[in-house]
Amino acid sequence: MLKNYLKIAIRSIRRSSSYAAINVSGLALGITCTLLIFSLVTYHLSFDNFHENSDRIYRFVTEQHRDDVTYAPGVPPAFGKQFREDFTYGEAVARLYTTSDVLVSIDQGNDVRKFRESISFADPAFFDLFNFPLVSGDIKTILSAPNNAVITEKMAKKYFGEENAVGKTLRFENTIDFVVAGILKDIPDNTDFRTEIFFPYMTVGKYNEWYARDDAWGGITSEIQTFVKLHQGINPTEVESKLPAYVTKYRPTSKNVHHYKLQPLDDIHFNPKYQGVMEKNTLVILSIIGFFLIFTACLNFINLATAQAVTRSKEVGVRKTLGSMRAQLFWQFTLETSVIVVLSTTVALAFAYAILPMVNQLFETRVQFEVFNNAQLLFFIPLLMVIVTVLSSLYPGLILSGFKPVLALKGKLTNTGNFNIRRILITTQFTISQVLLIGLIVVMYQMHYFKEKDLGFSQEAIVVIPAGTTDEKINLLRDRLAQLPNVQQVTACFSAPASESHWHTSLTYDNRTEPEDFGVSFRGGDEHYISTFGLNLIAGRNIEKADTVREFVVNETFVEKIGVASPEEILGKEIRVNGRWTGPVVGVVKDFHDASLHSDISPIFITTSRENYQSLAIKISMNEAKTTLASIEKTWMDIHPDLLYTYDFVDNLTAQFYQTEETMLTLIQVFSCIALFIGCMGLYGLVSFMGTQKTKEIGIRKVLGGDVTHILWIFGKEFSRLIIIAFVLAAPVGWYLMSQWLEEFVFHIDLSPWIFLVELAVIAVFVLATVGYQSAKAALMNPVKALRTE
Structure with a gap:
């Protein structure tokens, strides 16, 4: 059968x-x-569900309460060591400092191979917390020696080929030598811990002294994270109840009030508040x-x-x-x-x-x-x-x-x-399609808004390269780059005006006894910073050339937060930032966007801080961009032959703010096209059914004098009615969903009626193209043949 x-x-x-x-x-x-x-x-x-006892693993995170509430996926650098010494809640406690784009060198005789990598400094207990097994070495002691290194099988093969990597030397940032003491199995794909090179945390002070200090309670960086595996039966709420004592003891006067929390391991991948x-x-x-x-x-x-x-x-x-x-x-x-x-x-x-x-x-x-x-x-x-x-x-x-x-x-x-059932099915299909199309049009319009909006600074034709290692080399490189043809301006700086590389710090204004209850965002740059990035100076003057912090330029939001009546009123007032930099405000620039359009504009100060110059920003003419970029690279390599050269354009760095939205746009484009294609095939089925059902009706109408246009309208009014019904259902759903999405941006488009009219027009074109052929075929049928179907 x-x-x-x-x-x-x-x-x-x-x-x-x-x-x-x-x-x-x-x-x-x-x-x-x-x-x-x-x-x-x-x-x-x-x-990260493959770690043993993953339900007992937590990350310490911080809620920061100032004039608003912000969230950080880390705690102060000193927190982890202090918690381990003060409490017995943790079966294991480990700090992890992770940074990217660092130089790792392999010395192979006359050949020095250089790589840009992501690396981590980790406490020995890190591998007790997380299930990353070794294929070579002792996991309990591997990070207990100050100059040990642990790398994955993939990195071992990348660096040393088929040779045994154990005992080989890695040089970190041309300053610290580490010896490979263990080889990890390759990191699984389904983990947020993507680092493939680990160094002992006890050595992190050689790279950044503040990260290793026992009194480092003054700030937080997301690069340093602290994890704990609680003992069986320990309630995380009980642990959190003990943590406010750290704020009272180590940050008693700070206006940036910390609230330390425990975040479960299974929440880390999904919680946008904590990245x-x-x-x-x-x-x-x-x-x-x-x-x-x-x-x-x-x-x-x-x-x-x-x-x-x-x-x-x-x-x-x-x-x-x-x-x-x-x-x-x-x-x-x-x-x-x-x-x-x-x-x-x-x-x-x-x-x-x-x-x-x-x-x-x-x-x-x-x-x-x-x-x-x-x-x-x-x-x-x-x-x-x-x-x-x-x-x-x-x-x-x-x-x-x-x-x-x-x-x-x-x-x-x-x-x-039942023909009405098919009408319902087609209406349902096109309701879904129209919701997706509304989303597509809104996202496209918002992305266009991103690209066209004036950010308050120039980002076209500006190249960012690493600054170098010493003040002498930074000055030499800047001077030589400024002399190149087609190079218009060069500035040494911490980062571009809008960048993910920034930090907030405290502020005391005009010798007030108490710090302000808001933080300010740091933008370090020399005397050419404002002109290179085209910032608009609206009051006062630019900062003067200096090797240390002497004076400040602030933005309009800074002036507004302080509460003075006009930009001119703040000129000459002395401020103290970062607990150690003091000087007068000499200028005010027009507000510029220092982050993505998701966020409001921060209060900002610009000052000369040579110790924080990480980059050189070079404004070039795009007429001979390829030749100019090659000259910049050659000049850089002449001065830094022992480093690895990288560059990027500022507009590319700014576009990275909206990678999530670009992904969403691509997804909606794909899903909209698929939904429309499937929906149009459904219409094809329905018009075929209608043509079969109405064969005799069409023949009779034509015999009685009905023309093709009249018969086409029989089909057209049916589908027009279905599409209009679908639009009436889809429009409020699309409006609600996209309104919710746009609320994630401080700066966004308005949902104007034309968006919905454009969507309806697009659907109408697709429907006309789908049903036109079959409708015309039915309308042009020989009436004698139609009537003979009896």
Whole structure:
């Protein structure tokens, strides 16, 4: 019986190959998206769940209360050591200092190989906390010696090839030599700890003395994080109740009030307040989109199957006359559906394998699509196939198997599926499509706003390169670069005006006894900083050339926060920042955006701080940019032959603020196109059904003098009504969702009516293109042929 069903199913699919191709295409697209979304969601949900006793591992984080509340994924550098000495709550406590883009050198005789890497300084207990096993070395003592290093198998092969890496020397920033004492297994893909080189934390003071000080309670950097594995049965609330004592003891007068908290390990990857990279809401949204895409594909199948009902009516009539039971016919049609689902799934698996590299690049993930090595996928794929088969076959199977044999053989069927149900299905499809299109237009408009908005400083044709190591070399490099052709200006600075590299500090104004209750953002730069970046000086003058901090230029927000009436009033007032820099305010610049448009403009001060000059910013002419960049690199290498050269343009650095939005834009573009494609195939099925149902009506109308335009309107008004209903449903949903999204930005576009009108126009064009051919074909049919179908 099953073999017979299968033969009939294959013959039926061959006979209606065009419908089969549409069904396979629609289902394959839906299944592909669902499989990729499932893989992406399960990948993120698996982050750091492989550590032993992960439910007892926490990270110490900080809520900072000033004039507003901010969140930091770390605590002061001295916190970890002090907590370990004061309390016995922790089975293990470890500090981790992580930094990127540092120089690691390998001396191989006459050849010195240089690399830019991310590295970590870690306490010995780090490997007690986290399950990163060694393939060589003693995990309990590996970070107990000051000059030991631990690297992964991948880094060992990168640096030393097939040689044994243990005992080899790594040089860090041309200052500290470390000996490889252990080799780690390669870091798993599903972890937020991506460092592949570890040095002992006891050595961090040689790199930055403040990070190692026992009295370093004055500030927080996200680069230093502290972790604890609590003893079995310890309540984290009890631990948190002890932490306010540290604030009272070590920060009694600070206006930046710290509130230390414990963050569970399984929250680290998902909590955006503490720099989590993937919100769980995003995973929920992706899952919902995946469901709707596969659901709309199933709706298409239903529409196309019921549209074919009349053409298969005689087949049903003959089978029933020969004794076939309704249940047999139902399972016959179900098997046909399952064959199409199997074909669609096969195509979808091939698509998923092909598209996965692009998905990983888009999301900066390392998702693996290994069906036979992934128990979750092995369970999910058959389950998905069963669900799709049931959803797609249930309604058509019941309709087709329920035909009355006499009426079926005479072609007088009325029970070919409820047309109103198909209207609801099409409306549902296009409601989803229009919500996605509204989102697409809003995100595109907001991204255009990002690119066109005046940020208050110049970012075009400005190259940023490392400054160097000593004051002498920084001055020499700056002077030589300024003499190059097509170099217009050069400034030594801490960072560009808008950058992720900035820090906030305390402020005391005009000899007041108490610090202000807000922090100020530091922008270090020489006397050329303001002119190089095109900042607008609205009061006073520029800072003068100096080797130390002597005077300050501030922005308008700084003036407003202080509470003075005008920029001129603040000129000459003395301020003290960072607890040690004192000098007068000599100028005020117009506000500029110092971070992304998600955030408001911070109060900012600019001053000469040679010790903090990390970069050189070079404004160039773009006429001969390639030659100029080569000259800059050669000049830099002449002065720093022992370092590794890198560069970037300021506008590229600014664009990095909006990588998440760029990813979202790409996703919505893809999902909108897929939803529209699937929805248009559904319309194709519906117009085919209408053409079949209205064959005689069209013939009669034409015989009675109806023209083609009138007959086309029969189809046009039906689909126009459905699209308008879908728009009425989609518009408020789209408005609400995108309003919520735009609220994440302090600076954003307004949701104007034209956005929704453009979306409606786009949908109308797609619908016209989809139904136009079939409608015209039905309208131009010979009326004699139409009337002979009786």
